[in-house]
Amino acid sequence: MAITPKISSRSDVPPFRVMDVMADAARLEAQGRHIIHMEVGEPGLPTPEEALARGRAAMEAGDTGYTLALGRDSLRERIARQYGEVYRLDIAPARIIITTGSSAAFTLAFLACFDEGDQVAISRPGYPAYGRIMKALGLAPLDIYTGPNTGFQPTEAHLADADDLAGLLVASPSNPTGSVIHPDRMAVLGQACAERGIRLISDEIYHRMTFDAPAATALAVNDDAVIINSFSKYYCMTGWRIGWMVVPENLVRPIERLTQNFFISPPTISQVVAEATFDCEDVLDDRVAIYAANRDIIMSALADCGVENIAPADGAFYLYADMSAFTADSQQFCTDMLEGAGVAAVTGLDFDERDGHRFVRFSLAGSTADMEEAARRLRAWLPGQRL
Numbered sequence: 546m547a548i549t550p551k552i553s554s555r556s557d558v559p560p561f562r563v564m565d566v567m568a569d570a571a572r573l574e575a576q577g578r579h580i581i582h583m584e585v586g587e588p589g590l591p592t593p594e595e596a597l598a599r600g601r602a603a604m605e606a607g608d609t610g611y612t613l614a615l616g617r618d619s620l621r622e623r624i625a626r627q628y629g630e631v632y633r634l635d636i637a638p639a640r641i642i643i644t645t646g647s648s649a650a651f652t653l654a655f656l657a658c659f660d661e662g663d664q665v666a667i668s669r670p671g672y673p674a675y676g677r678i679m680k681a682l683g684l685a686p687l688d689i690y691t692g693p694n695t696g697f698q699p700t701e702a703h704l705a706d707a708d709d710l711a712g713l714l715v716a717s718p719s720n721p722t723g724s725v726i727h728p729d730r731m732a733v734l735g736q737a738c739a740e741r742g743i744r745l746i747s748d749e750i751y752h753r754m755t756f757d758a759p760a761a762t763a764l765a766v767n768d769d770a771v772i773i774n775s776f777s778k779y780y781c782m783t784g785w786r787i788g789w790m791v792v793p794e795n796l797v798r799p800i801e802r803l804t805q806n807f808f809i810s811p812p813t814i815s816q817v818v819a820e821a822t823f824d825c826e827d828v829l830d831d832r833v834a835i836y837a838a839n840r841d842i843i844m845s846a847l848a849d850c851g852v853e854n855i856a857p858a859d860g861a862f863y864l865y866a867d868m869s870a871f872t873a874d875s876q877q878f879c880t881d882m883l884e885g886a887g888v889a890a891v892t893g894l895d896f897d898e899r900d901g902h903r904f905v906r907f908s909l910a911g912s913t914a915d916m917e918e919a920a921r922r923l924r925a926w927l928p929g930q931r932l
Contacts, residue, residue: 558677563891570889581919584889588781589911596821603817614805616643620820647775647788663711670897697724701737716748718860721896721906725859728761735766750775755860756837780822787815836862839909839916846920850927862909869903871930886926
């Protein structure tokens with residue numbers, strides 16, 4: 546009698562509920578319903594045409610083989626130049642590592658910086674994949690609650706309250722709240738990590754997508770920090786799966802060895818297109834202005850309906866709203882809103898398994914016309930749901 550081979554316990558991670566919402570929305574669209582998509586954190590506009598043209602030219606020229614494991618030199622040099630232009634930092638191109646999206650960058654960072662059982666602090670609410678990747682790799686994620694009193698971002702006090710931390714992961718602007726770590730607080734966190742020997746990992750994939758002031762990079766306050774960024778959000782390249790890391794010199798070779806074995810190299814054409822997007826920033830900045838307008842439209846609609854507590858949406862393209870005046874079960878609420886109003890959003894349980902039942906995340910990445918229609922639908926449907 547055959548014995549069924551085992552399935553690893555490390556693969557037993559929760560699903561990403563937003564994917565279930567997408568499936569439900571698709572089912573309704575197949576029935577002829579018009580759905581406003583506010584569930585997915587994906588830019589609603591495509592990769593800029595000028596960058597696509599460079600990619601097509603590279604394919605026609607046969608530039609489709611492997612690159613170096615750390616990425617194309619020209620792209621690494623261009624990213625290093627960007628740190629001088631945007632942050633006034635002089636970063637050696639050798640410290641830039643091109644990755645297969647930010648997801649690969651997180652995996653490489655966790656493997657290079659931590660050993661099995663190490664404890665790494667992450668904010669709650671926060672992007673769910675952080676902790677799930679850590680657990681799959683044998684690390685011990687430590688949730689630290691960050692709410693309105695701290696602007697939904699960690700503080701030095703959180704570090705003081707935690708024992709035996711090997712790392713701290715921050716995200717600014719963050720998903721799901723859109724909150725930003727202001728420069729003075731980033732400096733305090735960077736110094737606190739340096740004094741305690743805590744590895745600071747900074748998710749900066751929503752940089753260049755702030756509405757009032759630029760986001761501060763952790764690289765300016767802690768030279769041992771690991772910076773993770775991506776071409777997915779600001780640069781509108783989600784499906785190209787291309788990102789980057791900035792790491793201390795002593796981590797370059799360990800990460801190079803890991804990526805040689807895990808990924809061989811990042812996708813070549815994606816690197817070509819990514820480099821070209823740096824010449825498209827006027828177009829991309831115009832898109833950020835659209836997200837800011839969308840934020841104002843939906844915030845106004847929610848306020849008109851009596852939603853009083855919304856996280857500080859200083860950047861990215863999300864609103865994280867406390868819907869406890871309307872529901873004690875935000876997952877069911879999102880199902881009802883999809884069916885009743887034709888607006889797809891995602892429960893806060895994806896981002897906070899303890900308190901997320903009170904919250905809903907709305908993505909603002911669609912067109913302004915869609916946001917205006919969503920606002921109209923919310924004003925018509927939401928008041929009738931008040932408890």
